[in-house]
Amino acid sequence: MTSFTPPVADMQFLLHEVLRVSESGIPGYGDLDAGFTSAVLDEAGKLSRDLLEPLNAVGDREGCRLENGVVRTPTGFAEAFRTLREGGWTALDCDPAYGGQGLPYLMHTAANELFVSANMAFNMYQGLTHGAYSAIQAHGTDAQKAIYLPRMVTCEWTGTMNLTEPHCGTDLGLMRTKAEPQTDGSYLITGQKIFISAGDHDMAENIIHLVLAKAPGGGEGTKGVSLFIVPKFLVNADGTLGARNAVSVGKVEEKMGIHGNATCVMNYDGATGWLLGDLHKGMRAMFTMMNEARLGVGLQGYAVAEAAYQNAVAYAKDRLQGRAITGAENPSGPADPLIVHPDIRRNLMDQKSFVEGARAFTFWGASLIDRAHRMNDAEADGLISLLTPVIKGFQTDKGFEMTVAAQQVYGGHGYIEEQGMSQFARDARIAMIYEGANGIQALDLVGRKLAADGGKHTMAFFDLVKAFLKENEGDARLKAGFLDPLKAASKHLQAAGMFFMAEGMKNPNTALAGSYDFMHMMGHVCLGLMWAKMAKAAYAALDAGAGDRDFYEAKVATGRYYMARQLPATAMHLARIQSGADPVMALAAETF
Structure with missing residues (x-):
């Protein structure tokens, strides 16, 4: 429970x-x-x-x-x-x-x-x-917006994203789903999509599927892909529902986790659909949805870890096991609670420092999206584009790791289903895979985002870190515990980028082999920056004597833990990157 x-x-x-x-x-x-x-x-x-x-x-x-x-x-x-x-x-x-x-x-x-x-x-x-x-x-067109959006805002109608097919996931250019144009401007959609989250259910009147398919004349690869609105029930001009469309559920997948969400195989057998956006420009329209989904999945990474952490803390305070090495802390009882033991503290601090840092990172990312959309701020848009694969990839990797750590606090009881800790780990695992597996996030970061717009946004990120360091260098409390570790980690990140620039042209595999480490390195730097900012705010509140003193002191201590015990991982990631591609590519395929 x-x-x-x-x-x-x-x-x-x-x-x-x-x-x-x-x-x-x-x-x-x-x-x-x-x-x-x-x-x-x-x-x-x-x-x-x-x-x-x-x-x-x-x-x-x-x-x-x-x-x-x-x-x-x-x-x-x-x-x-x-x-x-x-x-x-x-x-x-x-x-x-x-x-x-x-x-x-x-x-x-x-x-x-x-x-x-x-x-x-x-x-x-x-x-x-x-x-x-x-x-x-x-x-969408004005007519499409008028028909669909009011009902999707209220979730009277729900929506899905249909990309993956049995033979193609990331490589969408291989898709076989076809769209045949009709004289009335609609298309007949034929094909099969798999792994469709919320593909069907009994909680809404209609389900609006957004389906990638290939229409005639688009050419090979993703250049020929278009995006279509394909409702479960056809929609009349006045918004009322008409006949059932030719889309059906082939099966509901049995999965490791997220059992409460219907992951469906969707069959389109000449289903009626309408073009969304420009013909053969479906990838652009799809990425509007995909980029938002990736931020949401990055949030899932730490949000599930938060729930797992809370339960692990409660268990560690309640479960009596062994005695504190420095002397009994529960002398009237048969043993001390688990939380007295340093290794349990380490485990819980790993979780707490990640979750709170990731929350800050995600909230900052959301504010960048607001700044980009509400102010037409191109710099904010470029920065969140750079950070999106980090939010998605790093936070879901670490989030799953933290759910396993929370389960570990329970020992054998964590492996028993009735305790509920297994579900956190099983649910969190999917976040590393869907909306672009994390290896793809790393390739996107290193292969596309770092050099986008001539590297402008990457340099803007480094400038942001440097400006914060310079602005606060006179604060002795921040310097040793927060600024110095952040500065060192940022230099590791810059050194990795320089290594890619120097070696990548000679051997492109060098950058690709180091991309996953770079994504994690950048994730640590981002959380380090967030912890430095949180520590600054906490110190200001303590100086003012405002609010809950215990809260602010705990915030500083948790941040110090992250800077001392987690942020140094950037040195390890740099060493891996600088080893190049040879250790990764040494074996011939048949040797595996």
């Missing part, structure tokens, strides 16, 4: 003392005073704790089932989904023109974290819809 306590105090600290949102100048942020954000997050937290978290184990145990062509969701899911819809939680940051509340994306991110921590599989139904909404909003 697990539990979840919404970390609203930490979120408020980030919003108002680290990011200082109401002073940022981003349109809409001026309304985000502490009272308003507290009210929103407190209510989202209650829903997460009281409604969604109790359904997490139910969804894991029951899973989804296909009955007479319709997917049935676990007990309680439909009622909970209705509660979220009616409360407007699916519409927080959506355009008011279509029934949304128009709040910044940052507020959607914060509320979404709470929902993911409580029940990741459940939250995916509305999460995928949000991505499909964004793609139609960005690339």
